[in-house]
Amino acid sequence: MKAAIRRKYGPPDTISIEMVETPVPKENEILVRVHAATVNRTDCAILLGKPFVMQFFTGLGTPKSPTTGTDFAGQVEAVGKEVTSFQAGERVWGFNDSGLASHAQYLTIPEHTAVLKIPEHISYEQAAASAEGAHYAYNFINKVALKAGQKVLVNGATGAIGSAAVQMLKSMGLYVTAVCNTSNVALVTALGADKVVDYQKEDFTQMEEQYDFVFDAVGKSTFSWCKPLLKPGGTYISSELGPHAENLYLPLLTKIRGGKKVVFPIPSDIKGSLRFIQNLLETGQFKPVIDRKYPLEQIAEAYTYVASGQKTGNVIIGFE
Numbered sequence: 001m002k003a004a005i006r007r008k009y010g011p012p013d014t015i016s017i018e019m020v021e022t023p024v025p026k027e028n029e030i031l032v033r034v035h036a037a038t039v040n041r042t043d044c045a046i047l048l049g050k051p052f053v054m055q056f057f058t059g060l061g062t063p064k065s066p067t068t069g070t071d072f073a074g075q076v077e078a079v080g081k082e083v084t085s086f087q088a089g090e091r092v093w094g095f096n097d098s099g100l101a102s103h104a105q106y107l108t109i110p111e112h113t114a115v116l117k118i119p120e121h122i123s124y125e126q127a128a129a130s131a132e133g134a135h136y137a138y139n140f141i142n143k144v145a146l147k148a149g150q151k152v153l154v155n156g157a158t159g160a161i162g163s164a165a166v167q168m169l170k171s172m173g174l175y176v177t178a179v180c181n182t183s184n185v186a187l188v189t190a191l192g193a194d195k196v197v198d199y200q201k202e203d204f205t206q207m208e209e210q211y212d213f214v215f216d217a218v219g220k221s222t223f224s225w226c227k228p229l230l231k232p233g234g235t236y237i238s239s240e241l242g243p244h245a246e247n248l249y250l251p252l253l254t255k256i257r258g259g260k261k262v263v264f265p266i267p268s269d270i271k272g273s274l275r276f277i278q279n280l281l282e283t284g285q286f287k288p289v290i291d292r293k294y295p296l297e298q299i300a301e302a303y304t305y306v307a308s309g310q311k312t313g314n315v316i317i318g319f320e
Helices: 041-047 053-057 124-127 130-139 162-173 184-191 221-228 244-259 270-282 294-308
Strands: 002-003 016-019 027-039 071-079 091-095 106-110 116-119 151-155 175-180 195-198 213-218 228-240 291-294 314-318
Touching: 002 195, 002 294, 016 294, 027 041, 027 124, 027 294, 041 053, 041 130, 041 221, 041 294, 071 106, 091 124, 091 270, 116 270, 124 291, 124 314, 130 162, 130 270, 151 162, 162 175, 162 184, 162 195, 162 270, 175 184, 184 195, 221 228, 221 244, 291 294
Parallel strands: 151 175, 151 213, 175 195, 213 228, 291 314
Antiparallel strands: 002 016, 027 071, 027 106, 027 314, 071 091, 091 116
């Protein structure tokens, strides 16, 4: 089978497409023929091995898995003899933020991990695009107590995380202000945002309107910049560590001080996230945003594009 291979941490040009043996499922695993995957921010971090803490999960110094990829959507080709949840022919999707070797024509995955059946009306590409970014978006939302009618500002509303967060928040009845660039104002409006701020025309941190929550889905702001935007007792959450990793220690400091606070959205329970997302897909409350599609042979170009920070929503890798 064809697979995207790299044997050391480094930039996209370290990846090559090679022929490798098709994996054989163990007794508790399923063999999946991959129809679609994404290249995402997690993939880019694993490719580079940065931040360094990533290597504690993906291999110190050298990647444990030479094949890239963290999410997938495909069809079950075979099952191990102990598997009871899946059978050959079923469509499935899954995600693992430390790697799944999914940038390949086939993969194996244990049935008890974060893998679910794809809803009937959802395509392989849509399913793959509903994993990584939406998982992280849900881990913003599940870290705080949200109530219908509260006001949330989402910075980076057109990325995989931000576009999912806008839709999730609207499904819960919150008032959402979304920050994006000029070319994506119409898209974010279509996602359901109540108010759209074009950062190319207005500095959202200077607005007088205040919010119960500020979610920075691209990690390009800081708590100090956004603190005036928060109502008394409001919460700031960012997808990145922030300057000098401040978002790791500010949660404790702001908790001690009281008032406006910082929460760091440490992701957990991937399968629980996928179940939540699956329900939104089934009820039509979430539709993943797809930017563009690359064939497996052009995966290095896909990584370069994603790393540029220019993508809107998700970038798909397709398998013929």
